[in-house]
Amino acid sequence: MKQVFVFVRKEFYHVFRDRKTLLLLFGLPVMQIVLFGFALSNEIKKADIAICDYAHDATSQKIVQALNAGTVFQTREVLFSHREIESTLRRSDEKLVIVIPAGFSDDLYHQHKAQIGIIADAEDPNLANALIAYAARIIADVQSRVIPPSSLPMQIIPEIRMIYNPELKGATNFVPGVMALVLLLVCVLMTSVSIVREKETGTMEVLLVSPLHPVLFIVAKAIPYFLLSLLNLTVILVLSVFLLDMPVNGSILLLYAESALLIITALALGLVFSNITSSQQTAMLISLLGMLLPTVIFSGFMFPVENMPVPLQVLSNIFPSKWYYIIVKGIMIKGLGFAELWKETMILTGMAMLFLIISFKSFNIRMA
Amino acid sequence: MSEVVFDRIVKTYQRNSIRALDDVSFSADRGSLFGLIGPDGAGKTSIFRILATLTLPDRGQARVSGWDVVKDYSKIRQVVGYMPGRFSLYPDLSVGENLSFFAALFNTTVQANYDLIKDIYRQIEPFKKRRAGALSGGMKQKLALCCALIHRPSILFLDEPTTGVDAVSRKEFWQTLGNLRKQGITILVSTPYMDEAARCENIALIQNGKILSINTPQKIAGEFPETLFAVRSNNMSGLLRDLRGMSGIGSCYTFGEFHHITFRQGIENPQKWLVGELESKHHHEIEFMQVQPTIEDCFIRLMKKDE
Numbered sequence: 094m095k096q097v098f099v100f101v102r103k104e105f106y107h108v109f110r111d112r113k114t115l116l117l118l119f120g121l122p123v124m125q126i127v128l129f130g131f132a133l134s135n136e137i138k139k140a141d142i143a144i145c146d147y148a149h150d151a152t153s154q155k156i157v158q159a160l161n162a163g164t165v166f167q168t169r170e171v172l173f174s175h176r177e178i179e180s181t182l183r184r185s186d187e188k189l190v191i192v193i194p195a196g197f198s199d200d201l202y203h204q205h206k207a208q209i210g211i212i213a214d215a216e217d218p219n220l221a222n223a224l225i226a227y228a229a230r231i232i233a234d235v236q237s238r239v240i241p242p243s244s245l246p247m248q249i250i251p252e253i254r255m256i257y258n259p260e261l262k263g264a265t266n267f268v269p270g271v272m273a274l275v276l277l278l279v280c281v282l283m284t285s286v287s288i289v290r291e292k293e294t295g296t297m298e299v300l301l302v303s304p305l306h307p308v309l310f311i312v313a314k315a316i317p318y319f320l321l322s323l324l325n326l327t328v329i330l331v332l333s334v335f336l337l338d339m340p341v342n343g344s345i346l347l348l349y350a351e352s353a354l355l356i357i358t359a360l361a362l363g364l365v366f367s368n369i370t371s372s373q374q375t376a377m378l379i380s381l382l383g384m385l386l387p388t389v390i391f392s393g394f395m396f397p398v399e400n401m402p403v404p405l406q407v408l409s410n411i412f413p414s415k416w417y418y419i420i421v422k423g424i425m426i427k428g429l430g431f432a433e434l435w436k437e438t439m440i441l442t443g444m445a446m447l448f449l450i451i452s453f454k455s456f457n458i459r460m461a
Numbered sequence: 462m463s464e465v466v467f468d469r470i471v472k473t474y475q476r477n478s479i480r481a482l483d484d485v486s487f488s489a490d491r492g493s494l495f496g497l498i499g500p501d502g503a504g505k506t507s508i509f510r511i512l513a514t515l516t517l518p519d520r521g522q523a524r525v526s527g528w529d530v531v532k533d534y535s536k537i538r539q540v541v542g543y544m545p546g547r548f549s550l551y552p553d554l555s556v557g558e559n560l561s562f563f564a565a566l567f568n569t570t571v572q573a574n575y576d577l578i579k580d581i582y583r584q585i586e587p588f589k590k591r592r593a594g595a596l597s598g599g600m601k602q603k604l605a606l607c608c609a610l611i612h613r614p615s616i617l618f619l620d621e622p623t624t625g626v627d628a629v630s631r632k633e634f635w636q637t638l639g640n641l642r643k644q645g646i647t648i649l650v651s652t653p654y655m656d657e658a659a660r661c662e663n664i665a666l667i668q669n670g671k672i673l674s675i676n677t678p679q680k681i682a683g684e685f686p687e688t689l690f691a692v693r694s695n696n697m698s699g700l701l702r703d704l705r706g707m708s709g710i711g712s713c714y715t716f717g718e719f720h721h722i723t724f725r726q727g728i729e730n731p732q733k734w735l736v737g738e739l740e741s742k743h744h745h746e747i748e749f750m751q752v753q754p755t756i757e758d759c760f761i762r763l764m765k766k767d768e
Contacts, residue, residue, distance in 0.1 A: 095565055095568070096565060096566060096568065099561075099562055099565035099566070100562075100565075100566070103551070103554065103558075103562050106553065106554055106558065107551070107553060110553045111553065294549065294551070294552070295545055295547050295548070295549035296549050296550065296551060298513075298515060298543070298545045298549055299543060299545065299549050299550075299563070299608070299609075300566070301514075301515060301538070302513045302514065302515065302538050302541060302543040303538060303563075303566045303567060304535075304538055304539045304566075304567060304568065305566055458534070459514065459515050459516060459517065459534075460510065460515045460516055
């Protein structure tokens with residue numbers, strides 16, 4: 094046991110004496126959270142719009158007021174002719190132009206049908222879609238207020254309701270993704286690089302020619318990075334809760350337990366990578382490519398998996414990050430418990446076991 | 462009683478294209494100091510790696526302390542101390558941390574075996590807090606030897622421990638090895654320096670993966686079959702060229718400040734003949750003497766014979 098303790102202590106010396114490692118270990122999660130939280134947010138705040146109101150009646154005023162009431166839109170310009178629309182959008186100052194034709198109220202009350210134009214700058218299609226959806230919702234809201242419920246003929250107003258994330262906060266979506274990304278990256282990278290470094294410096298030769306059992310070696314290599322990853326997880330959680338108002342609706346204990354499961358999976362993967370590579374650069378490259386891309390692409394936090402071709406959807410199942418992402422979203426946002434998440438937990442456990450077995454089997458008791 | 466046995470070992474690398482060891486056999490007795498002498502690339506490191514159970518031989522058998530290097534690798538790893546050819550300690554750990562780490566790795570403590578390493582460790586103890594990576598070459602080697610010794614191994618494998626070490630430290634190093642031998646530790650040591658060979662009990666001369674000769678250093682030197690002479694003049698490079706051009710000269714090579722030469726048979730009074738020849742080729746300040754063959758002389762002779 095003392096062997097393992099001394100070995101773990103040695104690993105901590107390595108980590109704390111190497112500024113680059115420290116920076117990677119704790120700078121990465123902070124950077125990711127800040128980057129995704131503020132810079133890469135797909136949350137829309139104060140989008141500039143232009144209004145071209147030919148009607149100038151009570152209903153159109155209500156719509157304009159309603160559009161400006163929230164935090165999403167702000168009217169930057171009032172246009173007096175639809176001829177200005179194109180030049181306005183071309184200048185890219187406004188993302189959206191709302192055109193209300195003359196006689197809007199009359200049409201609505203007497204013909205029970207009124208038209209309103211929403212013209213969007215679709216340069217960024219996602220943004221345009223989101224803005225149109227917002228605007229349509231606000232208009233529908235106004236419509237339901239101005240038309241008395243008893244009036245005939247009955248009008249069917251589509252009701253858009255957003256649950257779990259009514260303010261459409263970006264954080265709820267990406268924090269679980271960043272957690273998966275950081276834990277996987279850090280664990281896989283740290284373990285594989287730390288073992289490969291022993292090979293590079295030649296210390297592996299000396300370690301092999303010692304009574305230290307390979308299993309103890311692997312355990313001793315895994316413990317420090319397991320502990321550091323839990324610390325990392327705490328940093329991410331504290332940042333997301335206090336900086337990004339991320340909710341933790343479910344059990345925090347379950348969240349840590351599930352994260353520990355992912356960390357073990359990642360450590361085992363790191364061990365596998367370190368067994369098949371012999372230079373730190375290769376280990377780093379494999380870890381980065383093997384973890385970063387699939388996590389970003391297939392976990393569902395950047396691109397919805399449902400929109401992918403079927404073969405890619407099937408492929409997404411083999412990446413542990415996908416299951417962890419589902420679990421974390423379930424716990425943090427929906428407040429789900431183990432009863433609802435046991436299936437995903439089982440899959441993740443199976444992966445952890447598989448990679449652990451592979452890492453033990455592929456461990457080379459001699460020099461490659 | 463042979464503590465280390467190497468029996469007809471063949472080892473190839475890169476899919477048999479490089480033959481590192483070609484049918485190598487030798488054995489070292491318990492408590493002896495056995496030297497593997499040969500230039501870079503002779504196969505010394507391959508021998509150590511097989512004995513230290515780090516690589517598998519293609520053919521042949523090797524035993525350490527009676528254990529087979531393939532089957533009983535874990536038994537061997539308990540009893541040997543191995544110091545690889547290149548510096549293999551943690552550069553970011555201090556001298557003291559390295560030592561206590563390796564002690565703990567072998568389930569022992571620095572205090573328990575301090576007596577074994579104190580002669581060497583005393584010299585690096587003033588730098589105990591310094592990171593191992595910041596030590597000088599000689600001190601690194603001393604620390605590496607301490608780390609290989611700290612668990613009181615019964616057999617010590619030292620792969621070129623004195624390479625890159627200054628002359629004074631080399632001498633001290635070999636004195637230490639002599640002391641360790643007296644404590645009953647079997648030592649297998651390799652070196653590219655021929656002058657160090659004389660300090661071993663038995664030596665094996667290795668070249669291109671083949672053993673040229675195995676014997677005591679005295680016997681190997683004594684087996685030199687010809688009379689050896691040293692010669693020099695004011696123009697050493699011209700001298701070497703001229704000597705090689707003479708039909709009466711058997712072999713000729715540079716050795717320190719002299720050229721060592723042997724004569725072909727049938728030359729009467731070789732000194733008079735040679736000096737006459739050289740003076741006719743405008744050499745001055747000619748010095749000529751008979752010398753005792755060293756191990757290096759034997760090595761060069763065996764190498765040439767092998768080619």
